[in-house]
Amino acid sequence: MPQFYLRNFADENEKFFVFDVNRENKYQTSPKKECYEKLLYDINPDILNKFSDHSENYEEIVDDNIRSLNEEVSAILLNFLDRTIKSEKDFKFERPEREKLYDFILLQTFRTPFYRKRLGYLGVSFALKTGVSDLEDKEFLDVIHNLLIFGIIEQLYGLDFKLNKTYHLFFDHLIDEILNIKTQLRNAGNLFLLNKSKEHFITTNTPINIRWKPDFLAHHRALMTFPGEDKPVVDIGNYIEFLTIHLPISSDFSIFIFDKELDKNLTELNRGIGIIRDWNSDLITNLNYSAFLKSSDKVISKTNDFEKYVEMKKQRQNPAMNFRFSE
Numbered sequence: 001m002p003q004f005y006l007r008n009f010a011d012e013n014e015k016f017f018v019f020d021v022n023r024e025n026k027y028q029t030s031p032k033k034e035c036y037e038k039l040l041y042d043i044n045p046d047i048l049n050k051f052s053d054h055s056e057n058y059e060e061i062v063d064d065n066i067r068s069l070n071e072e073v074s075a076i077l078l079n080f081l082d083r084t085i086k087s088e089k090d091f092k093f094e095r096p097e098r099e100k101l102y103d104f105i106l107l108q109t110f111r112t113p114f115y116r117k118r119l120g121y122l123g124v125s126f127a128l129k130t131g132v133s134d135l136e137d138k139e140f141l142d143v144i145h146n147l148l149i150f151g152i153i154e155q156l157y158g159l160d161f162k163l164n165k166t167y168h169l170f171f172d173h174l175i176d177e178i179l180n181i182k183t184q185l186r187n188a189g190n191l192f193l194l195n196k197s198k199e200h201f202i203t204t205n206t207p208i209n210i211r212w213k214p215d216f217l218a219h220h221r222a223l224m225t226f227p228g229e230d231k232p233v234v235d236i237g238n239y240i241e242f243l244t245i246h247l248p249i250s251s252d253f254s255i256f257i258f259d260k261e262l263d264k265n266l267t268e269l270n271r272g273i274g275i276i277r278d279w280n281s282d283l284i285t286n287l288n289y290s291a292f293l294k295s296s297d298k299v300i301s302k303t304n305d306f307e308k309y310v311e312m313k314k315q316r317q318n319p320a321m322n323f324r325f326s327e
Contacts, residue, residue: 004074006031008250009203009302019292019299019306026306034205034300043146050130051147051167073104102185103156105245105257106178108208110145110152113296118240119144119174125225125233129170151175169232177239184241184259189270191256191323197281200251202288202301209246209291213259246287251302254287266323274325283322290319 010016010031018034019026076097109115123140127133135143150161151171195201212219221237245257260267276283285308292299292309299306 003031004071005203005207006034006300009201009248009300011302017301017304017306019301021295021297021299026304028304034298043143047130047132047143048147050132051164052150052162053164054162072100076100098186101255102182105185105208105247106152106156106182108206108247109181109210110149110178112206112208112210112294114210114212114294116141116145119148121221121223125223126170128225129166129233147171148174152178155179166229169230173233173235180239181242185245185257187260188242188245189258189260189267191258191266191269191271192273193254193256193276193283194273195252195254195276195281195284197276197278197284199276199281199284199288200302200305201248201254201284202251202291202299202305203248204291204295204300205298206295207247209287209294210242211244213241213243215241246291248291256287269323269325274323276325279327280322280324283324286319286321289313289317290321293319 006016007014014030015028016031017026017028079097120137120141122144123137126140126144127135132143147167148171150163151167152175153159154161154163155175193201215238218238218240221235224234224236226232226234241259242257243259243262246254247257248254258266260270289309289312292306293313299309
């Protein structure tokens with residue numbers, strides 16, 4: 001994650017607390033030490049060459065474009081924060097800002113543990129289509145995940161990675177699913193949450209928290225693979241679609257995106273600003289707890305308040321969202 005984003009969760013000394021979910025330990029650090037790493041999408045050149053006629057420095061191009069998007073979105077988010085704190089009223093959410101934000105959400109969706117795991121059903125077909133068969137299951141997943149990002153970046157930025165027919169026959173159905181999420185984002189409702197309570201929003205190193213529609217055919221897909229280099233794979237099942245997406249922008253501001261068919265009361269709040277005070281701060285607690293439950297790596301907070309969520313998890317509590325803004 002970019003430093004610009006992580007700084008929004010730091011205290012006056014430019015520090016925040018991190019809870020490592022895997023090690024179950026916590027520590028205090030700075031945004032600089034937890035920010036972006038280079039070449040996250042490294043791929044064996046021999047494998048990459050099977051899908052592109054010219055694959056020089058593609059990892060650098062992908063990383064540079066993701067870094068550029070992160071910086072642009074960070075500026076947009078800071079602008080949201082400044083305008084909302086000053087007005088506490090509705091404000092225009094201009095289309096260029098929305099499109100950049102949606103691109104950011106798409107890339108973060110792609111990075112979530114859920115979506116990465118979702119690609120696991122592709123391993124056998126990938127081996128059959130490419131002849132690559134000497135990888136462990138996790139290595140197959142890494143390669144498929146990292147190859148897919150090239151097609152996504154092409155679509156978002158209008159670039160040309162010289163991806164060949166083999167690539168498109170295997171990956172186009174996955175790219176279409178990701179782009180369908182962007183269509184859904186354009187049609188979704190938006191609620192801006194401004195915190196004036198003693199609580200604070202937390203974030204994770206995959207900062208969006210998604211609740212998916214419970215569609216069996218979307219969550220249990222199958223792949224038909226036909227012999228022959230010119231035959232596409234056929235994906236059986238539906239595209240996944242979200243019900244809600246929560247994106248913390250700072251410790252005191254977040255965006256809640258929702259399917260307008262989900263809840264009539266939420267739809268009435270579309271494009272509005274919901275102010276959270278001490279009396280309704282249970283909403284922050286439950287939004288944070290939901291993010292904590294779904295994190296498989298690191299959770300970041302301005303304050304050292306992780307024990308609350310650890311205890312809630314031990315008690316097997318369910319996060320209950322109550323969107324009420326008037327006493």
